[in-house]
Amino acid sequence: MLKPNQVVSGLELWQWRKTAIQAAITADISPMEVDWLLLTIANLDRLALRLESFKTWPRIPIELSLTELDHLWQRRLHEHLPVQYIAGTTAWRKFQLTVSNAVLIPRPETEILIDLAVAAAQGELKAGHWADLGTGSGAIALSIAEVLTNATIHAVDISPAALTIAQTNAENLGFRERIQFYQGSWWQPLEALKGQFSGMISNPPYIPRDTVLTLQPEVVKHEPHLALDGGADGLDHIRHLITVSPAYLSPGGVWLIEMMAGQAETVRELLENNGNYSHISIHPDLAGIERFAVAYITNCN
Numbered sequence: 497m498l499k500p501n502q503v504v505s506g507l508e509l510w511q512w513r514k515t516a517i518q519a520a521i522t523a524d525i526s527p528m529e530v531d532w533l534l535l536t537i538a539n540l541d542r543l544a545l546r547l548e549s550f551k552t553w554p555r556i557p558i559e560l561s562l563t564e565l566d567h568l569w570q571r572r573l574h575e576h577l578p579v580q581y582i583a584g585t586t587a588w589r590k591f592q593l594t595v596s597n598a599v600l601i602p603r604p605e606t607e608i609l610i611d612l613a614v615a616a617a618q619g620e621l622k623a624g625h626w627a628d629l630g631t632g633s634g635a636i637a638l639s640i641a642e643v644l645t646n647a648t649i650h651a652v653d654i655s656p657a658a659l660t661i662a663q664t665n666a667e668n669l670g671f672r673e674r675i676q677f678y679q680g681s682w683w684q685p686l687e688a689l690k691g692q693f694s695g696m697i698s699n700p701p702y703i704p705r706d707t708v709l710t711l712q713p714e715v716v717k718h719e720p721h722l723a724l725d726g727g728a729d730g731l732d733h734i735r736h737l738i739t740v741s742p743a744y745l746s747p748g749g750v751w752l753i754e755m756m757a758g759q760a761e762t763v764r765e766l767l768e769n770n771g772n773y774s775h776i777s778i779h780p781d782l783a784g785i786e787r788f789a790v791a792y793i794t795n796c797n
Contacts (some may be wrong), residue, residue, distance in 0.1 A: 502557070502558045504555075504561075505554060505555065505556070506551045506553035509538065509550065509556055513534060516530045517530050529572070533583055537583055559583075575718075576714045577714070578719070581718060588633075589635075589639055591635070594661055596657075598720060599632040599633040599655075599662075602633055606636070607639075609699065610636065612790055613640060616695070616750040621748070622646055624647060625694060627649075627686060627697070627744070628650070628698070629696060629737065630701070633662055636698075637662065638666060647694065648676065649674055649675040650676050650678065651675050651676070652680055658723075682740065683741070694745075697753075700753060701726045701730075702734060702755050703726055704726060704729055707730070708721060742793055750792055750793075753789050754787055755787060767791050773792065774792050774794045776791040777790045
């Protein structure tokens, strides 16, 4: 996240807000996005926005000039640029994360993966090595590092630009010593630790290729397709993780992933047919949709 390096008057910001809210309503975008943006980049509080008391303030530090802000807001209106990319930050669990179009914007439902990991990580699994494969912004790795305080977290991503964001977040949030970062494909950079992992957690690309282009324009136009495209049926990367992970996880090690609605039974079958997994369970998101799979390694290849 940028540091405030501009100053505007309250009146200027009030005028911009008023115009931006009207434009949002016209474009069928929630006007709440305008206030979220000002809360984030101008550090205003909700009461000041609601009462419009900031209108009389002589100086308000802001991270973008009004010209830059308006340019980006026009892109929000006309190009569907996500508001999180305008601000360069988003909230996830208790963290404020830096984001850019090099990474997916972390979704609230993915937070359930962390709760499932905490529930699964009993006894010796609370320590040792844990892998976050396809780390993106680093949201999962950071959360695992926070809750599994005796574990060493290994965060992998194939995108150098995504890793830069993840490392920035680890640095900003004080987890740089707890998380090791690797550029590469899935388990490949971690070959030296084969058979030693207590757990693996991943939110891999799982959208069928033909479906990617039908997603919301904010997603299609701006979020990285590399982090969305799961192949013809959306399961290419999940199949790979099911096949390869037993060689890296220790006996009893836990395997957790997020998946798309409608994929649960196929993922369960793939895990069962592999022969290396036991205690397979499927878990719903907050809307009741089966979105997460948890399994344990019974033996190593």
